[in-house]
Amino acid sequence: MSFYYNLLFVIHTSQLHLRNVKTLTVHPGIVGDRGIHSLDWALLEEQKEWGVTIMEADKEMDAGPIYATQNFSLANLPLSQLTKSKVYRNQVIPAALQSINRAVRNFIEQIEPTPLDYSNPTVRGTLKPTMKQSQCTINWEEDDARTIVRKISSRDSNPGLLDNSLFGCGMYLYGAHIEKLIKVPSNTPSKQLLGQRDGAILISCQGGNGEAVWITHMKRVRPYNIKLPATRVIDPDQLSTLPILSVSFNTVPTDVTFNEIYYEKKNDIIFLHFDFYNGAMSTTQCQRLLQALNEIEQINNFKILVLCGGRSYFSNGIHLNVIEAAEDKYIESYANINALNDVILKIMSMKNKITISALQGNAGAGGVMMSLAADYVYANSEVVLNPHYRTMGLFGSEYWTYNLSRRIGFDNARQITEACEPLSAQKAEEIHLIDRILCQSSDELLTKVEMMAHLLTIDVIYDNLIKKKKEEDGPLFYDKLAACRSTELAKMAENFRNSSYNLARHSFVYKTPPVITPWHIKKLGRETAIRVNGKEIAKHIQTNISQKIKSLQSHAIEAGLTPRSPGLACLIVGNRRDSLLYVQKKNSLASSFGFLTQVVHINDNQSSSIDELEAVILQQINQWNNDPLIDGIVVQLPLPEQLDRRRILDTICLEKDVDGLHSLQLADLCISSTSPSSSTSFIPCTVRGILHLLEFYHVKLPGKVVCIVGASKTVGLPLALALSSRGCTVTICTVQTNHLQEKVERADILIASAGVANLVKADWIRPGAVVIDAGITVMENELTKQITVCGDVEKTDNLWKRASLITPVPGGVGPMTVVMLLQNTLDAYKARLTQEILKTTQK
Structure with missing residues (x-):
C-alpha cells in the first residue's frame, strides 16, 4: 500500500510579488505550451517530443518568463507506456527535477529569464483549451x-x-x-x-x-x-457469458496483448514482470503471481530470478479499491494480505536460486517489504520508497518484522515505519534498505541488473552464495518466519476491524481528504493534547450509512423484494424543551439520510392517571414492536418521574431496542465489540460512540486504568461493563465519591458523564491521559442571557498541556451519540432485511 494525497497550490495574483518573493511554476509542456491539459493534448496528438518548462508565475496563466526547460523524446516509447500517468511519472518528473535544479541555479547566478516570445520560430508550443x-x-x-x-x-x-x-x-x-x-x-x-x-x-x-x-x-x-x-x-x-481468454506466463505482451504477469528467460537469468495497474495487488493477482513463481521454480536451467515489478511501480501492496468494493471488507483485507504473504514466503523459500528485486519504479508499504524478500535489492536513483503503513492505520505484514530489521537494524526499522516519510533511493542505499543504486533512470535499470546478475552466475561466486542460503534453510528459519507472520496477522486482524483503517481506506479510495490526521501520526512530537473532531468523524460515518442503505436496497431488489428504507420511531413524553429539541434534531438527521421516521409526542397531562398514561405509552411501543416497517424504537429520556422507566424500556423488543437500554442488553456488553454481537443486541449509543472514538484514535485499552465519573444506567454503568470486558481496570465514581481527585489522578483514561459543569479540575489529570468528556450542562448568563454549554472537565490551558487527547464540549461525544443511533438502526434494518432475503431464497 502506498498512500498519496494530491496537494493543490492556488497562487493568488495579488500575492505573486509579496515581499519580493520569486514564485516559479512547473509546467508539464514544451516552451510556449499553455493550459491545464498539456499532457492530454500531447498524447492525443501523438507528439514525438515533449518537455517541462519552469517559468515565473504571471497574471496570465503559463505566460511568465522562462527560467529553465527540459525536453524528452516520446518517439520510441511503446504504446503501452504512452499513458498520461506513466509519462508523467517516468518522463515528466525526472525532467522537472533537472529543470528545477537549473532554474534555481540560474536564479542564484542572477541569469535573467527568457520572456515568452511566440514570434521566435523555436517556440513550438501554443495555448491549448481545456480538453472536453x-x-x-x-x-x-x-x-x-x-x-x-x-x-x-x-x-x-x-x-x-x-x-x-x-x-x-x-x-x-x-x-x-x-x-x-x-x-x-x-x-x-x-x-x-x-x-x-x-x-x-x-x-x-x-x-x-x-x-x-x-x-x-x-x-x-x-x-x-x-x-x-x-x-x-x-x-x-x-x-x-464471456469466455476466459487465458494466456501463458511466458507471453511478452508489449503492444500485442494484455498480460500483467509474464517472464522472460535470458541465459541463466529469468526476469519476472508483474506490471499491476498503479502497483496495487489484489487477492487474485497475488494468487496468479504465486502460480507464476511455482511455474518458474520448475524450470531447471536458470540460476537467478529478477523480480521486476512494473515500470512505474514495483508494488504498492494490497489493493485498497478492490477491498473497498468488497461486500465484507474485513474478509477481503485479510485474504489479500495473506495472499501477498504467500508470494513473499515463496520468494524467501527459493534457496537454490539467487533472487534480485529490481526497483524500476516507486514502491510503498507492502510493496517495499516485498522487495526485501529477495537476496539483493537494486534501484535507479529516481525511485521513491514509502516503507510504512501507519497512515492507513495498519501495523503491516509481508514479513516486515523479519526482513526490515534484518537489513537495517531494529532501531532504524522502528524509526522509518513510525516517521511515515518517503525515502529517496539515495537515503535507502545509505541505511542499507537497498543494496545499490545502479543507474540514473528506469530506462537503464534492467540492463544494469542483467550485468550484475551475470557476475553472480560465475560458478565460484554462485556456489558460495547458494551454499550460504542453504545453511540458513531448515526448521528454525521457517519457524521464525511463521512466528513473524502470526504476530503481524494478529495485529492486522485487529486493524482491519478498526475504524482508523476503514476511514483512511475510504478517504484514499474516494480521493477525499482524511477525516482527521490519525492520532498515532498526529501525536508524534506534540506538546499539547489532540482535540477530538467528533463532528467530522460522525459526518464520515453518516456518509457510509447512506451508501450502505443503497447497497442493502439493491440486494432486496435482486431478491425480488420491494425495497424500503430503515424505519426509526421515537416516543417523547412530556414537554421538556431540551428533549423536544433533541428529538427534532435526531428526526431531521435520520430523515436526511433516507430513514423513514415516526415521532409520537404524548403530553404527560393528557391522561387522568399515571396508570392510564403508562398504558398509552406501552400501547404505542407494542404497536411499533409489531410494525414491519419499524426497525428501531427510541424512548426519549428522561421520562416523568412517576412512570415506571424500567417497565417502559423493557417493553421494547430486543430486535428494535436501538438505544440499547433494555435490561437484557447490559449482559451483552461483556462480550461484544463496538458493534452488536448478534442481531438482537445493541450497545447504548453514547457508549458505542465513546468506544468508537477510542478505537478511531488507536487508544489501546488492555491494561489501562479507567476512571468513570458518573454512574448512570445509560452511560456510566454500561460503559464500565464494556471497558472491563476489554481488559481495563475500571473505577466508577459519582459526585459524592470521597477523594474523587485521587481516583481521577490515577486514571490513564478519564470519562466524565456526571452532568456537573467543571466538576473535574484540569490539574487532576494525569500527564498523557485521555480525557473523554461526555457531560453537558447548559448555562444562561443572567445579565446577557447568553447560553453557554459546558462539559464536566474544566477546559484550561493546563488541561491541554497535561492530557494527550481531549473531546470538546460540544463537538466531541455528542455528534457520535446521534450518529450511533443511526448506525444501530441500520444494523437492526440489515438484520431484519437479511432474514427476509433468506426466507425468499429458501422458498
Whole structure:
C-alpha cells in the first residue's frame, strides 16, 4: 500500500510579488505550451517530443518568463507506456527535477529569464483549451485499436475517458491495450464484448476489420463509484457469458496483448514482470503471481530470478479499491494480505536460486517489504520508497518484522515505519534498505541488473552464495518466519476491524481528504493534547450509512423484494424543551439520510392517571414492536418521574431496542465489540460512540486504568461493563465519591458523564491521559442571557498541556451519540432485511 494525497497550490495574483518573493511554476509542456491539459493534448496528438518548462508565475496563466526547460523524446516509447500517468511519472518528473535544479541555479547566478516570445520560430508550443470529453470520444465503428488506445491513454488515471455507448450508461475507461494475438473474425461488429482475462475485458472495434482492445479498469459515472477491474464493474450476467481468454506466463505482451504477469528467460537469468495497474495487488493477482513463481521454480536451467515489478511501480501492496468494493471488507483485507504473504514466503523459500528485486519504479508499504524478500535489492536513483503503513492505520505484514530489521537494524526499522516519510533511493542505499543504486533512470535499470546478475552466475561466486542460503534453510528459519507472520496477522486482524483503517481506506479510495490526521501520526512530537473532531468523524460515518442503505436496497431488489428504507420511531413524553429539541434534531438527521421516521409526542397531562398514561405509552411501543416497517424504537429520556422507566424500556423488543437500554442488553456488553454481537443486541449509543472514538484514535485499552465519573444506567454503568470486558481496570465514581481527585489522578483514561459543569479540575489529570468528556450542562448568563454549554472537565490551558487527547464540549461525544443511533438502526434494518432475503431464497 502506498498512500498519496494530491496537494493543490492556488497562487493568488495579488500575492505573486509579496515581499519580493520569486514564485516559479512547473509546467508539464514544451516552451510556449499553455493550459491545464498539456499532457492530454500531447498524447492525443501523438507528439514525438515533449518537455517541462519552469517559468515565473504571471497574471496570465503559463505566460511568465522562462527560467529553465527540459525536453524528452516520446518517439520510441511503446504504446503501452504512452499513458498520461506513466509519462508523467517516468518522463515528466525526472525532467522537472533537472529543470528545477537549473532554474534555481540560474536564479542564484542572477541569469535573467527568457520572456515568452511566440514570434521566435523555436517556440513550438501554443495555448491549448481545456480538453472536453467530446474532443476525445471513441467512435467504435471507425476508430482502429491504436486510436482507441491513444484516446484512453490521454485521459488515463484522471478523469478517465467517458464512454456512453458500450453499456447503456456513462462509464469511464482506463488501461487500454491492443490485441493482436487473438484473431477476431472479420465479420465481428463493433462494441462486442469478446472475452475476459485477469479482470480485463476484450472489446471489438472498427467493425469488420478484426480489431479489438482490452480495457483493464472502469468506473461508473454515478456518485459513490470507484475505479475497479473491468470485470468487477460490468453486469454479472453479462460477464458470465464471456469466455476466459487465458494466456501463458511466458507471453511478452508489449503492444500485442494484455498480460500483467509474464517472464522472460535470458541465459541463466529469468526476469519476472508483474506490471499491476498503479502497483496495487489484489487477492487474485497475488494468487496468479504465486502460480507464476511455482511455474518458474520448475524450470531447471536458470540460476537467478529478477523480480521486476512494473515500470512505474514495483508494488504498492494490497489493493485498497478492490477491498473497498468488497461486500465484507474485513474478509477481503485479510485474504489479500495473506495472499501477498504467500508470494513473499515463496520468494524467501527459493534457496537454490539467487533472487534480485529490481526497483524500476516507486514502491510503498507492502510493496517495499516485498522487495526485501529477495537476496539483493537494486534501484535507479529516481525511485521513491514509502516503507510504512501507519497512515492507513495498519501495523503491516509481508514479513516486515523479519526482513526490515534484518537489513537495517531494529532501531532504524522502528524509526522509518513510525516517521511515515518517503525515502529517496539515495537515503535507502545509505541505511542499507537497498543494496545499490545502479543507474540514473528506469530506462537503464534492467540492463544494469542483467550485468550484475551475470557476475553472480560465475560458478565460484554462485556456489558460495547458494551454499550460504542453504545453511540458513531448515526448521528454525521457517519457524521464525511463521512466528513473524502470526504476530503481524494478529495485529492486522485487529486493524482491519478498526475504524482508523476503514476511514483512511475510504478517504484514499474516494480521493477525499482524511477525516482527521490519525492520532498515532498526529501525536508524534506534540506538546499539547489532540482535540477530538467528533463532528467530522460522525459526518464520515453518516456518509457510509447512506451508501450502505443503497447497497442493502439493491440486494432486496435482486431478491425480488420491494425495497424500503430503515424505519426509526421515537416516543417523547412530556414537554421538556431540551428533549423536544433533541428529538427534532435526531428526526431531521435520520430523515436526511433516507430513514423513514415516526415521532409520537404524548403530553404527560393528557391522561387522568399515571396508570392510564403508562398504558398509552406501552400501547404505542407494542404497536411499533409489531410494525414491519419499524426497525428501531427510541424512548426519549428522561421520562416523568412517576412512570415506571424500567417497565417502559423493557417493553421494547430486543430486535428494535436501538438505544440499547433494555435490561437484557447490559449482559451483552461483556462480550461484544463496538458493534452488536448478534442481531438482537445493541450497545447504548453514547457508549458505542465513546468506544468508537477510542478505537478511531488507536487508544489501546488492555491494561489501562479507567476512571468513570458518573454512574448512570445509560452511560456510566454500561460503559464500565464494556471497558472491563476489554481488559481495563475500571473505577466508577459519582459526585459524592470521597477523594474523587485521587481516583481521577490515577486514571490513564478519564470519562466524565456526571452532568456537573467543571466538576473535574484540569490539574487532576494525569500527564498523557485521555480525557473523554461526555457531560453537558447548559448555562444562561443572567445579565446577557447568553447560553453557554459546558462539559464536566474544566477546559484550561493546563488541561491541554497535561492530557494527550481531549473531546470538546460540544463537538466531541455528542455528534457520535446521534450518529450511533443511526448506525444501530441500520444494523437492526440489515438484520431484519437479511432474514427476509433468506426466507425468499429458501422458498
